[in-house]
Amino acid sequence: MSENAPATAPASGRSTTRRQLLARSGALGVSIAFAGNLTELFAGTAAAQNLGHTGYGPLVPDPHGLLDLPEGFRYRVLSREGDRLRSGEGPVPSNHDGMTALPGRGGRVHLVRNHENRADGRVPVPTVAGLTYDPAGKGGCTALTLDRQGNVLSERVAIAGTAVNCAGGPTPWGTWLTCEETEDKAGTNGYTKDHGFIFEVDPANPFRSGAVPLTAMGRFQHEAIAVDPRRGVVYETEDAFLKPFGLFYRFLPHQPHGGPGTLRAGGRLQAMRVPGVPDLSTIQDPGATFDAVEWVDVPDPLATRTPVRLQDFGPKGITHAQKLEGCYWGGRSVYFVSSFARSADGSAADHYGQIWRYDPAARRLTLVIVFGPGTDVQLPGESPDNICLAPGGGLMVCEDGNGAQHVFGVTRHGEVYAMARNAQNLGTPEEPEWGEFAGVTFSPDGGTMYVNCYTPGTTFAVTGPWRG
Numbered sequence: 501m502s503e504n505a506p507a508t509a510p511a512s513g514r515s516t517t518r519r520q521l522l523a524r525s526g527a528l529g530v531s532i533a534f535a536g537n538l539t540e541l542f543a544g545t546a547a548a549q550n551l552g553h554t555g556y557g558p559l560v561p562d563p564h565g566l567l568d569l570p571e572g573f574r575y576r577v578l579s580r581e582g583d584r585l586r587s588g589e590g591p592v593p594s595n596h597d598g599m600t601a602l603p604g605r606g607g608r609v610h611l612v613r614n615h616e617n618r619a620d621g622r623v624p625v626p627t628v629a630g631l632t633y634d635p636a637g638k639g640g641c642t643a644l645t646l647d648r649q650g651n652v653l654s655e656r657v658a659i660a661g662t663a664v665n666c667a668g669g670p671t672p673w674g675t676w677l678t679c680e681e682t683e684d685k686a687g688t689n690g691y692t693k694d695h696g697f698i699f700e701v702d703p704a705n706p707f708r709s710g711a712v713p714l715t716a717m718g719r720f721q722h723e724a725i726a727v728d729p730r731r732g733v734v735y736e737t738e739d740a741f742l743k744p745f746g747l748f749y750r751f752l753p754h755q756p757h758g759g760p761g762t763l764r765a766g767g768r769l770q771a772m773r774v775p776g777v778p779d780l781s782t783i784q785d786p787g788a789t790f791d792a793v794e795w796v797d798v799p800d801p802l803a804t805r806t807p808v809r810l811q812d813f814g815p816k817g818i819t820h821a822q823k824l825e826g827c828y829w830g831g832r833s834v835y836f837v838s839s840f841a842r843s844a845d846g847s848a849a850d851h852y853g854q855i856w857r858y859d860p861a862a863r864r865l866t867l868v869i870v871f872g873p874g875t876d877v878q879l880p881g882e883s884p885d886n887i888c889l890a891p892g893g894g895l896m897v898c899e900d901g902n903g904a905q906h907v908f909g910v911t912r913h914g915e916v917y918a919m920a921r922n923a924q925n926l927g928t929p930e931e932p933e934w935g936e937f938a939g940v941t942f943s944p945d946g947g948t949m950y951v952n953c954y955t956p957g958t959t960f961a962v963t964g965p966w967r968g
Contacts (some may be wrong), residue, residue: 555917573964591628599939732756891946
């Protein structure tokens with residue numbers, strides 16, 4: 501995730517000085533070009549009635565130098581890179597990335613957190629017998645269990661020996677699907693097994709899920725997933741940052757009604773084809789709709805010889821998109837994010853971020869939202885990465901750009917407000933540098949926002965006067 505962020509804005513390439521100044525001053529009430537209608541994301545839900553607010557006020561500098569929040573909000577550090585895991589299994593791993601909050605018994609909350617460690621990972625996920633896929637893999641997941649008051653009851657390894665665990669997604673049956681964003685095979689970077697798979701993680705009992713790759717779901721640079729709770733279909737994004745870019749997939753499981761471990765039974769992997777649209781970046785108008793979307797069987801899901809996105813999908817080809825990242829289910833549709841597109845990288849057109857909606861019943865794809873600055877490319881609103889629906893309405897977006905790093909809220913009117921700012925300066929006072937945010941998610945009751953700082957790996961719980 502962090503390694504793939506754009507060095508500059510797609511079209512301009514200007515410095516980030518103005519953006520950093522805005523960030524340090526609060527970045528509140530800025531005006532950006534933000535086209536589309538967030539109401540569609542919440543159609544038919546109570547949250548749709550609460551989307552009009554424009555934020556919670558300016559960010560207040562944190563005297564402890566960790567996390568700046570609006571007045572009335574407070575944070576708790578749940579876990580920090582390098583500290584000891586409460587299980588005694590080793591240190592808390594580095595590179596905190598995608599995360600989910602799942603309900604547990606007695607009002608408890610299970611947080612499952614990815615660690616996007618490569619072969620040279622700074623603090624690897626400790627290997628644990630029965631939970632380790634490849635001893636040479638440095639990535640994996642840790643799981644925290646919190647009580648009703650938000651206190652950490654336990655923290656342990658949930659899976660180890662995987663690689664570049666970027667994002668993933670929750671299942672309707674209370675597990676987490678963690679995704680490897682790599683295509684490295686055994687013998688590459690010291691690995692003893694092939695990588696590029698999805699793994700299921702059961703936070704209540706990690707040994708029940710083990711470390712079993714869900715091979716039928718494909719071997720490619722996975723980013724995130726979303727599950728259709730009615731049909732059991734799993735949608736998958738591919739964050740391939742080199743041309744040819746990634747694909748949008750669906751997995752039709754043999755046991756579609758789901759349950760822990762049922763995805764191991766296999767299924768059918770398909771890629772999306774939008775007739776006449778080889779590259780989604782060429783579509784720039786919110787509301788643009790394409791009917792009769794096609795799904796094409798992937799010839800070789802394991803990519804034994806050729807990466808999936810390079811395989812032969814027939815004379816009609818297949819539809820690609822740069823930086824396919826966030827993916828989530830809402831209402832009766834799946835939404836997925838293209839973080840940005842740059843013609844300099846080989847994309848057919850430039851954009852600062854898109855959110856797409858696919859309606860399975862209608863086989864209809866719609867461009868819902870286009871992010872991006874209008875007159876000043878240094879203003880916030882570029883490169884949406886991890887993204888979630890806020891319980892009180894609107895979106896929370898981890899912006900993976902340059903300069904200061906924020907969690908931004910976005911209203912249905914396209915208004916952007918700063919919800920949090922990383923105050924941990926990794927650089928110098930003259931040349932500051934901040935780690936990105938990742939894994940933003942909310943507790944099942946909507947009262948707490950959890951978010952990770954990627955570097956230094958830190959997991960925060962944010963409480964306060966949330967609307968709704």
